[in-house]
Amino acid sequence: MRGTMIYAPGDVRFETVDDPKILHPTDAIIRTAVTCVCGSDLWPYRGAEPIGDPHPMGHEYVGFVEEVGSEVTSVRPGQFVVGSFATSDNTCANCRNGFPSNCLHREFMSTCQAEYVRIPNAGGTLVALDETPDESLWPSLLALSDVMGTGWWAAEAAEVRSGSTAVVVGDGAVGLSGVIAAKEMGAERIIAMSRHESRQKLALALGATDIVTERGEEGVARIKEMTGGIGADSVLECVGTAQAMSQALHSTRPGGSVGFVGVPHDVAVDGQELFFSHVGLRGGPAPVRRYLPDLIERVLSGRIDPGKVFDLTLPLAEVAEGYKAMDERRAIKTLLAP
Numbered sequence: 001m002r003g004t005m006i007y008a009p010g011d012v013r014f015e016t017v018d019d020p021k022i023l024h025p026t027d028a029i030i031r032t033a034v035t036c037v038c039g040s041d042l043w044p045y046r047g048a049e050p051i052g053d054p055h056p057m058g059h060e061y062v063g064f065v066e067e068v069g070s071e072v073t074s075v076r077p078g079q080f081v082v083g084s085f086a087t088s089d090n091t092c093a094n095c096r097n098g099f100p101s102n103c104l105h106r107e108f109m110s111t112c113q114a115e116y117v118r119i120p121n122a123g124g125t126l127v128a129l130d131e132t133p134d135e136s137l138w139p140s141l142l143a144l145s146d147v148m149g150t151g152w153w154a155a156e157a158a159e160v161r162s163g164s165t166a167v168v169v170g171d172g173a174v175g176l177s178g179v180i181a182a183k184e185m186g187a188e189r190i191i192a193m194s195r196h197e198s199r200q201k202l203a204l205a206l207g208a209t210d211i212v213t214e215r216g217e218e219g220v221a222r223i224k225e226m227t228g229g230i231g232a233d234s235v236l237e238c239v240g241t242a243q244a245m246s247q248a249l250h251s252t253r254p255g256g257s258v259g260f261v262g263v264p265h266d267v268a269v270d271g272q273e274l275f276f277s278h279v280g281l282r283g284g285p286a287p288v289r290r291y292l293p294d295l296i297e298r299v300l301s302g303r304i305d306p307g308k309v310f311d312l313t314l315p316l317a318e319v320a321e322g323y324k325a326m327d328e329r330r331a332i333k334t335l336l337a338p
């Protein structure tokens, strides 16, 4: 089959690779329906993470089950499935406690920008739909495998409540998904921090009520101005840089919470400052598998449409251009169709 490999910063290739095989009785093989490029794929692409030997890329997927291992009973060949970027058995203590993305048997997906994908822990990881959904819904279902689940987790971790004020730091696909989640959780005011006009428009269309274009200390001052001088109840940090984290912590009111879901790069939190701020802080890889049944239902019923975060669709073979377009900020998120 053909799949995506990264060789060096800026060097992504679509080439012939080994066909995935069932390695464990708990594995499944799926045929990719659609996949995509994640903002976090840009860290190695931009040289912000070491690459080492050439390796496959991609952790978001929806597809059709091709083959299952002997111990996989919850899905069968032919079914359309959605799964998380982190696999989970759905039975261990961490899974039962609601944190499947910290499953004791977790494996992070990393080969999904390909025609076929091996899914470890398939029985716990994959959720099969009753029937193959209309193709128009595939982008939104694909978004559930990472960005929409991650935005949901940002809102949950930031303790968004009905009637509250939520600030979203970051206008990428996760930030925009965070806007959707905050709206679904009943936030009355949703302030999106964005400097890009097309993304501001999309944030407003998805449920944001206000836009703040300032960043850093000016951005914090603006949020305070809008929140009676104290800061917001909930702040969703969806970037992962030191500046974004600082902006998030300083925009939160005493007693409020920050949910941070951008993979931290050079982020340090000052213990003294956190102590005296009374701000709650929680983040990490989103427990996507826990959310899937609910989020799938919201997509199928038309309640949410997170597929809107895809503003570029390319054939999978043109994956390199998909990375380039996102790196150059010509695209928010690239959808790839085999």
Ligand SMILES: [Zn+2]
Residues within 6 Å of the ligand: 088, 089, 090, 091, 092, 093, 094, 095, 096, 100, 102, 103, 104, 105
């Ligand atoms: Zn588990």
